[in-house]
Amino acid sequence: MSIGRNKPVTIKDIANRIGVSAQSVSMAVNGTGRLSPKMRAHILEIVREMNYVPNAAARSLTSHKSYLLGVVVPYLSRSFFSHILAGIEEIAQEGRFALLAGNSEGGPDVEKRAVNLMLLHKVDGVITLPEPTLLDFYRGIERSGIPVIQIMQHIPELNRHFIEVDNLKGARLAVEHLLQSGHRKIGLLAHGSDIPTARLRIEGYFAAMSAAGIPAPYAHVDVKLDIDAAETAAAKLFSDHPELTALFCTSDYAALGAMRAASKAGRRIPEDLSVIGFDDMDFASLQVEKQLSSVAQPKEEIGRAAAAMMLQILRGEPAEPLLLQPELKLRASCRGNVTTTETSPHTKPSTAGKFHL
Amino acid sequence: MSIGRNKPVTIKDIANRIGVSAQSVSMAVNGTGRLSPKMRAHILEIVREMNYVPNAAARSLTSHKSYLLGVVVPYLSRSFFSHILAGIEEIAQEGRFALLAGNSEGGPDVEKRAVNLMLLHKVDGVITLPEPTLLDFYRGIERSGIPVIQIMQHIPELNRHFIEVDNLKGARLAVEHLLQSGHRKIGLLAHGSDIPTARLRIEGYFAAMSAAGIPAPYAHVDVKLDIDAAETAAAKLFSDHPELTALFCTSDYAALGAMRAASKAGRRIPEDLSVIGFDDMDFASLQVEKQLSSVAQPKEEIGRAAAAMMLQILRGEPAEPLLLQPELKLRASCRGNVTTTETSPHTKPSTAGKFHL
DNA sequence: TTGAAAGCGATACCAA
DNA sequence: TTGGTATCGCTTTCAA
Numbered sequence: 001m002s003i004g005r006n007k008p009v010t011i012k013d014i015a016n017r018i019g020v021s022a023q024s025v026s027m028a029v030n031g032t033g034r035l036s037p038k039m040r041a042h043i044l045e046i047v048r049e050m051n052y053v054p055n056a057a058a059r060s061l062t063s064h065k066s067y068l069l070g071v072v073v074p075y076l077s078r079s080f081f082s083h084i085l086a087g088i089e090e091i092a093q094e095g096r097f098a099l100l101a102g103n104s105e106g107g108p109d110v111e112k113r114a115v116n117l118m119l120l121h122k123v124d125g126v127i128t129l130p131e132p133t134l135l136d137f138y139r140g141i142e143r144s145g146i147p148v149i150q151i152m153q154h155i156p157e158l159n160r161h162f163i164e165v166d167n168l169k170g171a172r173l174a175v176e177h178l179l180q181s182g183h184r185k186i187g188l189l190a191h192g193s194d195i196p197t198a199r200l201r202i203e204g205y206f207a208a209m210s211a212a213g214i215p216a217p218y219a220h221v222d223v224k225l226d227i228d229a230a231e232t233a234a235a236k237l238f239s240d241h242p243e244l245t246a247l248f249c250t251s252d253y254a255a256l257g258a259m260r261a262a263s264k265a266g267r268r269i270p271e272d273l274s275v276i277g278f279d280d281m282d283f284a285s286l287q288v289e290k291q292l293s294s295v296a297q298p299k300e301e302i303g304r305a306a307a308a309m310m311l312q313i314l315r316g317e318p319a320e321p322l323l324l325q326p327e328l329k330l331r332a333s334c335r336g337n338v339t340t341t342e343t344s345p346h347t348k349p350s351t352a353g354k355f356h357l
Numbered sequence: 358m359s360i361g362r363n364k365p366v367t368i369k370d371i372a373n374r375i376g377v378s379a380q381s382v383s384m385a386v387n388g389t390g391r392l393s394p395k396m397r398a399h400i401l402e403i404v405r406e407m408n409y410v411p412n413a414a415a416r417s418l419t420s421h422k423s424y425l426l427g428v429v430v431p432y433l434s435r436s437f438f439s440h441i442l443a444g445i446e447e448i449a450q451e452g453r454f455a456l457l458a459g460n461s462e463g464g465p466d467v468e469k470r471a472v473n474l475m476l477l478h479k480v481d482g483v484i485t486l487p488e489p490t491l492l493d494f495y496r497g498i499e500r501s502g503i504p505v506i507q508i509m510q511h512i513p514e515l516n517r518h519f520i521e522v523d524n525l526k527g528a529r530l531a532v533e534h535l536l537q538s539g540h541r542k543i544g545l546l547a548h549g550s551d552i553p554t555a556r557l558r559i560e561g562y563f564a565a566m567s568a569a570g571i572p573a574p575y576a577h578v579d580v581k582l583d584i585d586a587a588e589t590a591a592a593k594l595f596s597d598h599p600e601l602t603a604l605f606c607t608s609d610y611a612a613l614g615a616m617r618a619a620s621k622a623g624r625r626i627p628e629d630l631s632v633i634g635f636d637d638m639d640f641a642s643l644q645v646e647k648q649l650s651s652v653a654q655p656k657e658e659i660g661r662a663a664a665a666m667m668l669q670i671l672r673g674e675p676a677e678p679l680l681l682q683p684e685l686k687l688r689a690s691c692r693g694n695v696t697t698t699e700t701s702p703h704t705k706p707s708t709a710g711k712f713h714l
Numbered sequence: 715t716t717g718a719a720a721g722c723g724a725t726a727c728c729a730a
Numbered sequence: 731t732t733g734g735t736a737t738c739g740c741t742t743t744c745a746a
């Protein structure tokens with residue numbers, strides 16, 4: 001066994017071996033240009049035989065295409081973003097693009113660092129969940145010819161290349177369902193009203209309530225995004241408004257806090273209180289008993305759509321912004337609904353795989 | 358606003374502008390070689406002024422270092438792997454490495470495809486959760502000079518570069534805790550005994566039981582990795598062995614199924630039955646009431662350790678395999694323990710961030 | 715339809 | 731300490 005790395009086969013080696021020029025080989029490998037079918041086939045045969053692997057760096061240098069896509073999300077570790085990442089990967093890989101993944105840790109400076117690292121690697125495009133203050137930064141990137149696609153939230157001044165989910169609609173779906181189930185005293189437990197997406201969910205609640213002729217805000221608390229804070233706030237809400245029969249929460253975390261508060265206050269779910277959350281986090285369906293109803297965002301689909309839009313743009317085709325539709329997942333936490341233990345598809349481990357995680 | 362991409366500044370542009378040679382600039386930028394401090398400072402100033410960004414592809418071509426790290430996991434979307442990925446990213450980025458993320462979808466062919474894509478991009482190293490049947494494939498990669506680091510599970514014949522978690526110890530910790538809490542009738546709900554890591558967890562149970570002088574297997578079911586299957590199996594276990602007071606499950610999914618079965622059978626947790634799972638998935642701590650005790654694997658740490666080992670190897674330093682220690686997280690599902698609602702740190706959304714996911 | 719030659723942008727090696 | 735030059739592997743442009 002040799003210690004040093006054996007030099008990889010280059011396009012020239014192939015060319016010399018067959019006795020053709022380098023770019024004939026290039027053309028054969030890339031399926032471009034005009035080449036006699038016979039020649040092409042022969043070259044490809046030798047390519048396989050000699051185990052030739054093209055060098056993407058060299059390609060990138062001459063062709064100005066790296067086949068690299070950069071993706072930055074606030075927290076790589078969080079389930080929500082990892083589902084998006086997986087969606088992006090699925091499509092990117094089909095287009096023979098590799099994925100450069102970066103973590104912004106929710107801060108503009110780290111985000112910049114992460115994207116700059118990608119820029120250095122000459123990514124063909126960047127998919128990001130952009131920090132609004134980085135408008136100029138991203139603008140510069142687009143000006144340099146690298147398309148930027150925004151997901152989940154977008155900077156309107158930057159471009160019209162974004163994929164979002166209809167948060168307002170999602171909230172309306174949830175509240176309308178509660179109304180249709182006969183609830184009138186529906187409270188709102190909102191988190192971070194300074195976050196645009198959260199704002200829309202709040203608006204959705206108001207819209208649905210006022211459409212039903214119910215003066216709103218009926219009972220509204222705004223809390224920091226924290227389960228414990230939500231629990232405290234919900235407890236207060238319940239004692240201030242004992243007549244509440246339903247609660248819409250703008251996040252599953254908030255809903256979890258609320259359910260804990262309800263449980264401690266001796267309010268049974270769903271008999272005394274129906275609860276609907278937002279995001280359909282894994283834990284919503286993975287409760288032992290009272291599985292949480294939630295407005296699900298099509299996470300993987302967001303990723304797929306973003307990647308598809310990117311490929312489209314890179315092909316030079318125009319792209320329209322996309323507003324994806326959320327879906328209300330009804331589970332045991334709502335009165336009048338099935339109480340069977342349901343497992344949402346994406347969290348259900350396959351029975352066949354070799355990995356159990 | 359110009360349509361075309363304005364040509365990026367190259368090292369030559371800088372050199373011409375100042376009147377020095379190209380490699381003086383290169384040296385200044387990379388902090389290598391000998392250069393008068395004055396010169397170096399001056400160059401760096403101009404570099405900043407002209408907004409020079411090095412071209413990683415060109416670098417890769419000459420230096421044979423791409424500063425790209427490939428990471429393949431079975432399922433990018435799953436929380437477990439995304440935490441590992443985040444850990445890797447953290448260290449990689451500190452070393453100025455970018456991350457090429459790939460999804461193997463639990464199958465050898467996809468895994469190969471994913472890694473091959475990375476190879477094409479000339480990654481400096483590959484971190485993988487390897488499919489055992491790909492021994493020869495990975496061997497070829499190592500032979501070509503690209504180090505491969507294995508995480509979670511490893512192919513012994515490949516190399517000694519792996520990071521694992523002590524599954525046996527984790528299981529022992531759990532069962533020993535149950536024993537110390539006074540339990541004697543401790544059941545085992547195991548999943549996929551064909552998976553090496555699962556095997557070790559089963560062994561850990563046996564080891565702890567026999568060390569305590571309790572004939573084992575006491576009550577043992579082996580199920581497919583599926584919550585519903587686990588529930589069914591657990592239900593049978595409970596009716597066959599009504600005397601059981603505790604249950605160790607080799608995964609949190611199995612434990613969830615068991616808790617559901619217990620609930621339906623009218624067995625209260627933890628009064629009638631203590632349950633401990635494995636993996637400390639997000640949903641374990643994010644239960645409304647009965648939070649699941651679980652053996653936690655240091656997911657992020659696995660990633661960090663893997664990346665650190667990679668950097669070490671790339672620096673030419675030798676590396677020893679690492680066996681990380683699991684930690685028993687005691688929660689409400691065990692008798693005799695605190696029943697406060699606890700949120701595990703990594704799943705607790707920060708109160709400060711702008712993102713709520 | 716194919717071949718020869720010129721870069722792409724950076725580093726490494728050698729000479730000064 | 732600094733500058734020239736070859737070269738990395740491939741694509742592209744231009745001739746043939």
